Amino acid sequence: MISGIQHFVFCPRQWAFIHIEQSWKDNVKTFKGHKFHEKVDDPYAFEKRGERIISRSIPLISHKLCLKGISDCVEFHIRNDSLGVKISGRDGSYDIIPIEYKIGDIKNDESDISQLCVQAICLEEMFNTKIEKGYLYYGKLRRRVEVVFTNELRENVKSLVEKMKYYFENGITPKPCYKKHCKNCSLYDICLPKLNCKYDKVKNYINSHIEDS
Ligand code: SF4
Known part of the structure; x- marks a missing residue:
């Protein structure tokens, strides 16, 4: 699962408890996080704001990485040319911008950035396009932080996914x-x-x- 990558970056053992051994226990912080996401995740939300179309809870999949999950939010920004993706029933072409919501503050590790990057990789495969950047919205800051999907970040994420696959297929809890x-x-x-x-x-x-x- 895509959301697993944030656990894996935080601690591979924690990830294995959740995704291999199916053990999970909430603490105050994780409980607040779930509640925050319940407000954000609305599978029926699809709205247009100016030149942007906003869609929530889009199912994501990457056959290359063997991963699937759900996005918090994907924005489609209209372009001035025809080089972007087409949306059925809409005029114009669009850039795709993934957005992930986090209840707290910016973290010291790359867990949030990696999770957003893997979402971008899925969307690229699904829409056959290139996604340059996305945003992490932090509830504590009440603002978005831009994340550029560099080659280095992409390679790092792919290598994390390979490690996750290895542990999962071999049932290893680090x-x-x-x-x-x-x-x-x-x-x-x-x-x-x-x-x-x-x-x-x-x-x-x-x-x-x-x-x-
Ligand atoms: S080592 Fe154990 S307690 Fe520490 S973060 Fe990983 S799973 Fe949690």
């Missing part, structure tokens, strides 16, 4: 690695990162002494 961000993880009690890290260290210590003796 080992825990305790970091600062674990404090914000709703799956902390399932993961027990500190305990599992200690257990691994003890296990390695015992194994090395068994091999030495």
